[in-house]
Amino acid sequence: MVVNNKVDTLTYDVEAAQARVSAGAAGAAKTPPPPPHQHVAELHKVSAPERRSTARALGQRLAEIFFPDDPLHQFKNQSFARKLVLALHYFFPIFDWGSHYSLKLLRSDAIAGLTIASLAIPQGISYAKLANLPPIIGLYSSFVPPLIYALLGSSRDLAVGPVSIASLVMGSMLREAVAPEQQPILYLQLAFTATFFAGLFQASLGFLRLGFIVDFLSKATLTGFMGGAAIIVSLQQLKGLLGIVHFTTHMGLVDVMSSVVKRHGEWEWQTIVMGLGFLAILLGTRQISARNPRLFWVSAAAPLTSVIASTVISYFCRGHAISIIGDLPRGVNPPSVNMLAFSGSYLALSIKTGIMTGILSLTEGIAVGRTFASLNNYQVDGNKEMMAIGVMNMAGSCASCYVTTGSFSRSAVNYSAGCRTAVSNIVMAAAVLVTLLFLMPLFHYTPNVILSAIIITAVAGLIDFRGAAKLWKVDKLDFLACLAAFFGVLFVSVQVGLAVAVGISLFKILLQVTRPNTVVKGVVPGTQSYRSLAQYREAMRVPPFLVVGVESAIYFANSTYLVERIMRYLREEEERAVKANLCSVRCVVLDMSAVSAIDTSGLDALAELKRVLDKRNIELVLANPVGSVTERMYNSVVGEMFGSERIFFSVAEAIAAAPYKTVQP
Template identity: 35%
Template sequence: MSKQWMPGLSQLIPYQREHLSGDLTSGLIVAVMLIPQGLAYAMLAGVDPVIGLYSVTIPLLVYALFASSRHLAVGPVAMVSLLVFSGVSALAEPGSPQFVAYVLLLSLLVGLIQLVMGVMRLGFLVNFLSHAVISGFTSAAAIVIGLSQLKHLLGVPLATHEYTHQLILEAIGRWREIDPITLALGLGSIALLVVLKRVTPRLPAPIVVVLLAVVLIRFFNLDQYGVSIVGDVPRGIPGFSVPDLSMEAVQLLLPTAFTIALVGFMESIAVAKTIAAKEKYKVDPDQELRGLGLANIAGSFFSSMPVTGGFSRTAVNYQSGAKTVLASIVTAVLVIMTLLFLTPLFYYLPHAVLAAIIMVAVYGLIDVREALHLFKVKQSDGWILLITFFSTLLIGIEPGIMIGVAVSLLLFIWRSAYPHVAELGYLEQDRVFRNIRRYPQAKTFKNALLLRVDASLYFANMAFLENKLEHYSQERPELQWIVMDMSGVNDMDAVAVDALEAVMDNLKQRGIRFAFANMKGPVLDVVHRANWNNKVGKHLYYMSVAEAVEDLGLQYAP
């Protein structure tokens, strides 16, 4: 039971001592990276920066014990932080006690949803978030995140707007109020972060920038010249508290909780699987859901915002030599030590620098190449990406991803309702049957039609197939046989069986009979139960189209 529910223990008991050096090193490096990120993402979510540090203590320890990934670094991430702000700011004023209470309740709801999904083995549901939807949503959300930090970068108290264009217009209209020192500090931090990342990628650039900014503010007293700073950061670890479980608040937060649960899991499982493949071990999606769910549930009782696995810090954790979950435990312990002894160091930390850290972190999420790639490979996927992108950017975060999912599902339904149906002809040189549209030189038959259906047949697409068959029968009055190549049909439901049987009976009265080739076992089982072996006879069992053509004595058209 402990290995099934707590796979992290199997990495620690017994522990292999040769892993200790890598785990300690990576735990230290990720902690140094997480501290400024935690502060920044908490600010993005609209809560006190210290909550960002609380979010990488208890949740990280719980995840380490209950998850199957050895390398995933859990904590606040930009995407989830934006979803938190977007969902909760509509209910309460950001930063207010009520806002914080809603955030803690949101953590609990996200955790419960993920835990239930994991217990019920519903990890497959994340597959409904197609790659095109996620790419479009992520790119748009990155822009929204960047724009949300304009007020800190410019030093102008911009209002919270529902739509991004309203924020841009207000910022342009208030350009005279821009604080030059704040702007210079923010732009300088962005430039330094980019340069350090390119020149010394192993160096924890955010902590370097944070330390330099704190020294600069303290030495030149820039906080007295209009530069906004974090101020007092509470010392000590968070105490135990129970989120407010009012039914009204639960109902209001549920849509946001479901979105965060799915998007957060999608981000986590993607990076966890990538690292696991490189290290040749398996990640259990359902166990990951349970691990993330328990981490969020536990965190909600210790002042944590919703957490999930992050791309960048997981990559750093792996590259720094992490071998087991001990690295995550070391990270959590170091953050706890920071909370106990080092929080006064962050007093002079400027909000502009935290904004710079966020902007640089999300810049890489804008993926233009992927959009071009999808349009090149499959235009419909490219359009889904664009629809999701502009919906998220112009309408909002949650409506954007919902529209993207709805459009992708509608496209899937449309494709299944209008399956590909190919008329086959014979290529003498290759002795194979192929689609005559792709191979115009393929020979067709005088009194027969060879059709291949490339989809399972069910109630939603039978009307389309019926119309196809009717069209062919009217277009070719000489038709006597329709040979159905069933190699692309993996399943048939009862409606499809009855509908196709009705078509066969109708066309039989006009002198047209049916034969079937390449019918798979599961489909044969279905039609046997419908007594087709008596209705169709031996013409149901052809092993290939060539066998059917030969047995029926079909002749090529001149």
């Protein structure tokens, strides 16, 4: 009987409020007062939550931040031997899927591994050139890191090796301090040292469970950054496409184009013809595979086929002004531990370069791994991926490798070729090993122009016009961040562009924290749902109530703003009531369903707001605070000020349970 009375009372209040709005002042005056609410407040008050100790509350919060996936749950109630086996499976995923590996899986992985090897070999040579490193370093980096990732990585589809963006950033940052042509040994030392610090940074993020730091690079800023970097990379390859010998070392658009124009006397028509021809072939095969995914092998085989064909042409046209790679050393990776420099005047540069390339390569690797994991319906552990990528880069720096990660192009080919496990990386590494041991002399006459064509084809896919257009349509601030990062890379430098991208991402977060979204809500006719008046045209005000929704956590950075914003809503609502000859606001309902957290400054702001409204004879009630917010309120003076009579489960119940003196016109 009490419950029915409560429902009837709530329905009566909403219908009466709607009638007052539709009928105007006259209708409002004729509306009878609502019936008394003797039992409603008792039924719907939010009781104080169970008190937790400080240590328990802090422990639960830290566990949620650093261990959201609860990695230790599988070890509970297990024997020591079983825990040891589970630990091996956790830290070395190869023991997990390797226990049920079969010849059928090996056949699929072997085909996929050989397919991506045909792409990895020319890309490795090209990307090393992009990083201003000897071409052989690119092949070294396609041998050792994939073997380590196969042991530690949790992705089945990720194909590991050098990538264009990390190569570009490393090359541009190191080149500003050291010229690779003049000081090749020092430049190589800095590259290996930067790779070590990149791996140390990546592994530390995974070990300390701090992977959320990488998320500060938003998709919008990365879209602009990669688009600008792709254009800069492509323009840098004009040196190889045109056959220019003396080219600018700067990365800016103006410097590159000025160098191209000033050095027009060095252009070689033979190089231009060969470069444009193979560039057209590579781009054409890319379009064929994009339109028909079953023909993925066409674009996958095109780089190696182009290298072979161009090498044959260059051999028969030797002496005709076509620049070639030259001799490449035969053999496996030589050790480079003695080349790591942890002291000296360039240490800061190595650390900075390592962190920059580490962040970029980590972002790409995890994004690619998660993308293909979602396609195959399995989970990728982000923190384990960070540790795997970090360890393989640290080990790679000791084996003449530079920064590597999961490549999107090679992973896409790996996925399309039907890979089933990380064994495809082992097969690819074996193919690279055979190349290093026996096939290196065949690359002597490989022209540099084909490497430039391969790089242009690879980075062309980084320019995402559709993504930028979508940003403009959905979020103008994200589009502005995208443009700022794009032009920062294009007209200043890659480092500045990346710094701008990170800065805009942080600025956006600060803007959303300090100026959170707030809305005035009204009831949707025929329901007990309260929605934004600006978004839902059918929503109606319920005088004399002012319902305000806060869609953010309440912190010290925004608490003052929220109080001022609510008071401004109150002034606007009172002015509207005067013009429409309606009753003035007698109760402010603060909808806190979207308030995920609150600190002491936020609690003080609520207390101050209540004191201000009390002086104006206006009630302040709270609706639907989440558990952690409710707990903090009851542990502070706010709980005493509001009590259980002014905190409700929903806006509708707060309005239904309002005292008679509050709703009376």
